[in-house]
Amino acid sequence: MEKEPTEKQIQEIKSILEKQHGREFTWEEAQQAMWDIQMFARIALEVGSEQLRRQKLLKENPKGFHLDAKGACEICGDVVENENSWFDKYGLKCMTCQEAVNAKIIPGSVAKNKESWYSKTELGTYFNIRGADLSRYIKQSILKDRIVYGKEKKIHRQLFLIKDNKDVLPPKKILKSRMVKVMHKGEEYSTHENWYEYMDEKLLKKLAKYKIIECLKETFAKPIETGGRFLVKKVNPLFSLK
Secondary structure (H helix, E strand, O other): OOOOOOHHHHHHHHHHHHHHHOOOOOHHHHHHHHHHHHHHHHHHHHHHHHHHHHHHHHHHOOOOEOOOOOEEOOOOOOEEOHHHEEEEOOEEEEHHHHHHHHOOOOOHHHHOOHHHEEEHHHHHHHHOOOHHHHHHHHHOOOOOOEEEEOHHHOEEEEEEEOOOOOOOOOOHHHHOOEEEEEEEOOEEEEEEEOHHHHOOHHHHHHHOOOOHHHHHHHHOOOOOOOOOOOOEOOOOOOOOOO
16 A cells, blocks of 8 residues: 655655646645556556566576466467466467467567557558458458467467568557547547548658558548547646646
């Protein structure tokens, strides 16, 4: 349990936030920020301790081992533990994904480097490539996928490695979303904008180097499924927009 922040600590964080954001912060905002800092520090300590424990076990078992604690597979996201898990130098994986690594269907590095591949969902989020369009692009060899099969030969995970689609898929880092302020019913909220909502000529030139630009002429002509705009009324002052 976090200790009650002192008045001195609250005043210090209040002064820092006001200097960073150029506005006055209430005592309550600064107090909440201090509580959050303590909470984040506790979580970081717990995560760090668990990582040190895992690394110690990895030294004792350099080829990998079944993890005796719950965690999410770095490739598919399934929560696993014990015999259903495998931890090695690439991180935690479910046994289905690990077997795909063992069979060289996918490289183990995809668990550690999520910037090196797109998931099926991400192709929809970034490029509005879904359903029949995705199937057609794969059939036409515009996109190359790697499939991890689970039980009864059902698709467990479908990956699109950037190295397999070198001239087609751009690095994710140039397609980042951003936080912006918007007005809704007379009140100010924070939300995120996808890359295609704020794209400028500089970004367009970067994308023009990749063949995906030809697909976008088709996919972005269709309705974009966003799931609605998520509006945040009160943003933690530690993360709020300046």
